[in-house]
Amino acid sequence: MPRLVSLNARSAQDATASDEVEVVLIRITHPDLDTTIRLSSDPTERLSLEPLTYGTRSTWQTDDGSPFLFVLLSTVLPDDQEETPPAATLILEVVDKDMAKPLRSTITRATVDFAVVLASDPDVIEAEWLGLELISAEGDSGQITLSISRDPITSEPWPSRRMTRDAFPGLHR
Template structure:
């Protein structure tokens, strides 16, 4: 069972609410000097020159003063239920700056992405969290960047895991 805060439950059950769900992203890669932190909400103006907005949160050890989550326009395509298709989702970021595409093209191996759902009014309280997902591909055009995200492939694990033999499971054979 998943734990949900009282504020989130009240917002879900209310006929109308001012509460807003926010998704925080942290992207890690060995070639990055620091993680990329992104937010789907422009909670607060972080700078006037250049003008940018973001969310301040302590999620994953971020310092809210010096390491805010920068606002980005994002949408998603949820994973399909098809049996023969990989369990992957697509995160679509609006390509608002040429540096975004340059950064995505700067490495060819897999990056790790972590996601958390919070309320805008309480960005330090995690309502839902997905960690250690992998960015397996990126499609870039003039308007958007599509990142394909998947989990570790548990389907490739060996089955059965072990044989029920006297050597492998001696407690069964007394």
């Protein structure tokens, strides 16, 4: 199925120069986290003065209207290669000594969702990837690199159950 892209995004992509800014929204969830982590790649608007924070307000994946907080990050969005599961990379600049605490607090994988929106209209989703998993987190004092993917379809159990009359009686009427 082809990906639908808004007219504004298509015009910005085709233009030699544009005022439109693509924003990557990231949502990280885990049962051990008290709250969902929402990150934005763009300081779309000032959210507060004390402390000074910027971020993006979007209705994507938010029930309570919480904003996506701006962090210095680079991202490689999930790819569409045929034989491999989608893979993404996030590189976060370490600006606070406590940024790595959530990464060290658990041994199970977190769920990561991505969306691409335009800063001028952050409620229109241009592309999204849901249900990916945080595979690894490596870092030093300067940056943290997060590797994100999903389990390959080849990890499905095989052989699967047989479609016999005893196992699936509704199938054989």
